[in-house]
Structures are given as C-alpha cells and as structure tokens.
Amino acid sequence: MTALDERTTTTERGRTITAALLVTLALLSAVAPFATDLYLPAFPTMVADLNTSATAVQLTLTAFLLGLAVGQLAFGPVSDRYGRVRPLLVGATICVIASAATVLAPTIEFLVGARFLQGVAGAAGMVIGRAIIADLATGRAAARALSLMMIVGGVAPVIAPLAGGFLVGPIGWRGALTVILGLSTLMLVAVLVIVRETHTEHRRAELRASRATLGSPLRDLTSRAFVGHAGAFCCAFATMMAYISASPFIYQTMMGLSAGEYGAMFGVNALALTATSAVSARLTARHDVRRLAGIGLAIGFASTAALLGIATSGVPAGWLALPLLVTVGSMGLVFGNTTALALGAAPRAAGTASAALGATQFGLAAAVSPLVSIAGEHTAVPAAVVMTCTITLAVIGFACAGRRGRVGAGLTPRG
Incomplete structure (x- = not known):
C-alpha cells in the first residue's frame, strides 16, 4: 500500500499534504502528457479532415510544447507575487477555453493557435503544483510527495497513446481532443474544490521584509x-x-x-x-x-x-x-x-x-x-x-x- 492509500502525508513542518490535494496536484501534472500523446494516433486522419499537410499537423504538437515552456516561465514568478490559487484558477480556466477551441477548430491554423494557448495555460498546473508542495513541505516530506506524483508522471505518457489508439477509431480526433477538454474541466473543478492558498499574503509580506537582511x-x-x-x-x-x-x-x-x-x-x-x-x-x-x-x-x-x-x-x-x-x-x-x-x-x-x-x-x-x-x-x-x-x-x-x-x-x- 502506498501513501496514496493513506488519509494524509505528514510534512516535516507539522502541516499535512492531504491525499486529495496530492491527487489533485498529480492530475495537474498529468494533463500535459495526456494533451501531448492522446491524439497522436489521429494525425493521419487530421491531415485529410483539415485538408492540410502532415508537417502542419505536427505543428499542433510543437505549438503545445512551446506553449508549455512559455507558460511555466510566466506562471511561476506570477504565483510567487500574487499567490498560488489565483494564477492557477486563471490558467485552468483558460486551459478549458483553449481545449474547447481545439475541439471546434475549423482550420489547421486555428488549431495550432489554440494548442499553443492550451500549452501556455496548462503549464500553470505543472509549475504551480510543484510550488504548492514546496510551500507545504521540505526535505523528506516534499520528496515523498513529489515521488508519488512521479507515479502519475510515469504512467500518463504510456496510457495516453494507448488510449488514443483505442479512442481515435470510434470517436475521431475531435473526440480525442474532447477527452482532453474533459480532463481540463476536471482539473478546474478540482482546483476550485480542493486547492487552498499556500503562499498567503502574510507569507508574501514576510518574504518582502526579508529582502533587507537576506x-x-x-x-x-x-x-x-x-x-x-x-x-x-x-x-x-x-x-x-x-x-x-x-x-x-x-x-x-x-x-x-x-x-x-x-x-x-x-x-x-x-x-x-x-x-x-x-x-x-x-x-x-x-x-x-x-x-x-x-x-x-x-x-x-x-x-x-x-x-x-x-x-x-x-x-x-x-x-x-x-x-x-x-x-x-x-x-x-x-x-x-x-x-x-x-x-x-x-x-x-x-x-x-x-x-x-x-x-x-x-x-x-x-x-x-x-x-x-x-x-x-x-x-x-x-x-x-x-x-x-x-x-x-x-x-x-x-x-x-x-x-x-x-x-x-x-x-x-x-x-
């Protein structure tokens, strides 16, 4: 039995990372690999349906990965300044909107743009999820939580293309992208229900005051x-x-x-x-x-x-x-x-x-x-x-x- 089966994971500072929070943070980290790999088996179909080239379809993946890198650089510093929850909610909301746009994309150009925005917004969950763990725990407790998150990180890239291979036939590439939309929506709901501010105003004020000495x-x-x-x-x-x-x-x-x-x-x-x-x-x-x-x-x-x-x-x-x-x-x-x-x-x-x-x-x-x-x-x-x-x-x-x-x-x- 792993710690995911336990009620809570106790940190070295007397706080707890609840199992529900840990599962939510794991979900935030899993959205990106699913959004990357789930629709890969549909690439040949997309070429025909969108009347485009294989290179152009490949750009939808490149745009997403580029957005993922840009988004992490943007959301990380913003979460240090304004707290974790507000940027996370903004990112999750935009990710849902961008995911819906990918499903409805009429052209390959529109799809590439929507995928870039989806990557930028989806990055919020990855970068802020790690920061939340760093807020609540250090040392062994943080390593334990991050290792448990890695279980999801190890499984998601394998499940996604396999699931995509089964799904693309009956539901098509738009259906596969709808599954990603569903995961993004679930991510938003989980953030609203479970995640609470860990980088509080008091903490941020303390950090600002520490600049004089540190x-x-x-x-x-x-x-x-x-x-x-x-x-x-x-x-x-x-x-x-x-x-x-x-x-x-x-x-x-x-x-x-x-x-x-x-x-x-x-x-x-x-x-x-x-x-x-x-x-x-x-x-x-x-x-x-x-x-x-x-x-x-x-x-x-x-x-x-x-x-x-x-x-x-x-x-x-x-x-x-x-x-x-x-x-x-x-x-x-x-x-x-x-x-x-x-x-x-x-x-x-x-x-x-x-x-x-x-x-x-x-x-x-x-x-x-x-x-x-x-x-x-x-x-x-x-x-x-x-x-x-x-x-x-x-x-x-x-x-x-x-x-x-x-x-x-x-x-x-x-x-």
Missing part, C-alpha cells in the same frame, strides 16, 4: 544547492527523453519488434519507473533524500555505460533491453528527490524555481531528442552516447550541489 529571493536560484540539484534533475530528464526518442527505432527497427510488442516493452519500462517512484516515496521516511538520489544516479550512470558498451560492441541488439530497463527504472529514485532538493534550496521563490526547473527540463529535452538518430535508425550508438553524456552531467551537477543546502532561509514555518 537580499532578493531570486538569489536563492544562484546557490550551489539549487543549481546543482536542478542540473541533476534536468540532465536526468534529458536522459529519459533521449531514451523515449530513440525507443521506436531501437525496439522496432533494430530488435525487429512489432508495434504491439514495442508498446509492451515501453509499458514494462514505464512500470519500472512507476515502481521505483513508489519505492522511493516509502524509503524517504527512513533514509536521507540526497542519498537516495545519489543511488539512483549511480545506477543510471552504470546502466548507461553498459548500454554504450553493448551498442559499440556489435552484440545482438536484444541485449540493449536490459540496460534500458535499468536506466528508466533508476529515474524513479532521481526525479522526485532531486526536485525536492532543488526547490528546498530556493524556498523564498518556489514558483520561480519551479518555472526554472520546468523550462530547463523541456529545453534540454528538445535539444537532445534529435541527436539520438543522427547516424540513422540502425544503430543505438548516438542514443547511448547522448544518454551517457546527460547522466554524467547529472552526476556532476549533483556532486557540485554539495552535501547540504540552505533549506529554510531563516524564515518561519510555512503557511
């Missing part, structure tokens, strides 16, 4: 602890994205698996990520968060090194499956814990810190994804090189962060 809250974002742990998280995520980008040609072209078998292998790896995230959430109650993150990075480094060795050795491609499984699974010990360590190092600017994490995360992911296939679809060497380099950078960032980071910044308990 300087700008943004200074926390230049600390060794934040930069190092944020770098570790973002580079580890880039390792994961390199795997995701390379997985179709590694499993299908090189190993000769069918589309269904590829989906099964992808699902097994996602299950490994989910399981280790759940294990990490339980271990944080008894073990040091930084040590758990270090173990995950060490396992990831060893497995990517093995992947590189296999890719360059000329042995059968099937041997690549094991180090890929171990690499993906190890990220369950890394993502939630390094995120908690990074946000814990910048408590006075949790929204801006969360935005910096998200923007860098997706920026690096976009940069590494095209590199994995630069030598063609019949070799895993570029993917192995990219994954080894990114996990090495993650280890270096983690080491540079130092053993201990400034967590509380001398402020009173949060509320």
Whole structure:
C-alpha cells in the first residue's frame, strides 16, 4: 500500500499534504502528457479532415510544447507575487477555453493557435503544483510527495497513446481532443474544490521584509544547492527523453519488434519507473533524500555505460533491453528527490524555481531528442552516447550541489 492509500502525508513542518490535494496536484501534472500523446494516433486522419499537410499537423504538437515552456516561465514568478490559487484558477480556466477551441477548430491554423494557448495555460498546473508542495513541505516530506506524483508522471505518457489508439477509431480526433477538454474541466473543478492558498499574503509580506537582511529571493536560484540539484534533475530528464526518442527505432527497427510488442516493452519500462517512484516515496521516511538520489544516479550512470558498451560492441541488439530497463527504472529514485532538493534550496521563490526547473527540463529535452538518430535508425550508438553524456552531467551537477543546502532561509514555518 502506498501513501496514496493513506488519509494524509505528514510534512516535516507539522502541516499535512492531504491525499486529495496530492491527487489533485498529480492530475495537474498529468494533463500535459495526456494533451501531448492522446491524439497522436489521429494525425493521419487530421491531415485529410483539415485538408492540410502532415508537417502542419505536427505543428499542433510543437505549438503545445512551446506553449508549455512559455507558460511555466510566466506562471511561476506570477504565483510567487500574487499567490498560488489565483494564477492557477486563471490558467485552468483558460486551459478549458483553449481545449474547447481545439475541439471546434475549423482550420489547421486555428488549431495550432489554440494548442499553443492550451500549452501556455496548462503549464500553470505543472509549475504551480510543484510550488504548492514546496510551500507545504521540505526535505523528506516534499520528496515523498513529489515521488508519488512521479507515479502519475510515469504512467500518463504510456496510457495516453494507448488510449488514443483505442479512442481515435470510434470517436475521431475531435473526440480525442474532447477527452482532453474533459480532463481540463476536471482539473478546474478540482482546483476550485480542493486547492487552498499556500503562499498567503502574510507569507508574501514576510518574504518582502526579508529582502533587507537576506537580499532578493531570486538569489536563492544562484546557490550551489539549487543549481546543482536542478542540473541533476534536468540532465536526468534529458536522459529519459533521449531514451523515449530513440525507443521506436531501437525496439522496432533494430530488435525487429512489432508495434504491439514495442508498446509492451515501453509499458514494462514505464512500470519500472512507476515502481521505483513508489519505492522511493516509502524509503524517504527512513533514509536521507540526497542519498537516495545519489543511488539512483549511480545506477543510471552504470546502466548507461553498459548500454554504450553493448551498442559499440556489435552484440545482438536484444541485449540493449536490459540496460534500458535499468536506466528508466533508476529515474524513479532521481526525479522526485532531486526536485525536492532543488526547490528546498530556493524556498523564498518556489514558483520561480519551479518555472526554472520546468523550462530547463523541456529545453534540454528538445535539444537532445534529435541527436539520438543522427547516424540513422540502425544503430543505438548516438542514443547511448547522448544518454551517457546527460547522466554524467547529472552526476556532476549533483556532486557540485554539495552535501547540504540552505533549506529554510531563516524564515518561519510555512503557511
């Protein structure tokens, strides 16, 4: 039984992150992967229905991802200044409106614009959700909550395309986008019913007063602890994205698996990520968060090194499956814990810190994804090189962060 089955998750500051709030924050983080992947199987149909090209349809995905990056940079700092709930409600409301516009889009140009707006607004849930956890908890409690959220993050990218494959046939691409509209509406309702302000006016006034003695809250974002742990998280995520980008040609072209078998292998790896995230959430109650993150990075480094060795050795491609499984699974010990360590190092600017994490995360992911296939679809060497380099950078960032980071910044308990 995981902590999601318990009534509450107790933080180290005496406050609680209720199970309902945690599920709501997980939903906020899941809307983006569902909005990204659910309608992918409908791309060929969309080309014909909208009388456009495959490139133009692909732009609907690019526009959404671009909006996601822009939105995080916008909503994070705004939530530090005005509180969490108001920007979150604005973002959720706009996301519902934009989602409805995608369903009714008469042209591809209209759809691209609506998808961009949907990405900008949908980013509010991702960036503010992390900030809310940082408001309520630090250290082990924050790592536990973020690891539990990672369970949803690991499952959503797998469920979405599979569900889309089943849904597109009977309900079409507009029906798939209607499902996303439904999720966006559910997100708005959950925010209205469950989420309460965690970055109160009193807290914001206290932060403004602290400038005289502690300087700008943004200074926390230049600390060794934040930069190092944020770098570790973002580079580890880039390792994961390199795997995701390379997985179709590694499993299908090189190993000769069918589309269904590829989906099964992808699902097994996602299950490994989910399981280790759940294990990490339980271990944080008894073990040091930084040590758990270090173990995950060490396992990831060893497995990517093995992947590189296999890719360059000329042995059968099937041997690549094991180090890929171990690499993906190890990220369950890394993502939630390094995120908690990074946000814990910048408590006075949790929204801006969360935005910096998200923007860098997706920026690096976009940069590494095209590199994995630069030598063609019949070799895993570029993917192995990219994954080894990114996990090495993650280890270096983690080491540079130092053993201990400034967590509380001398402020009173949060509320």
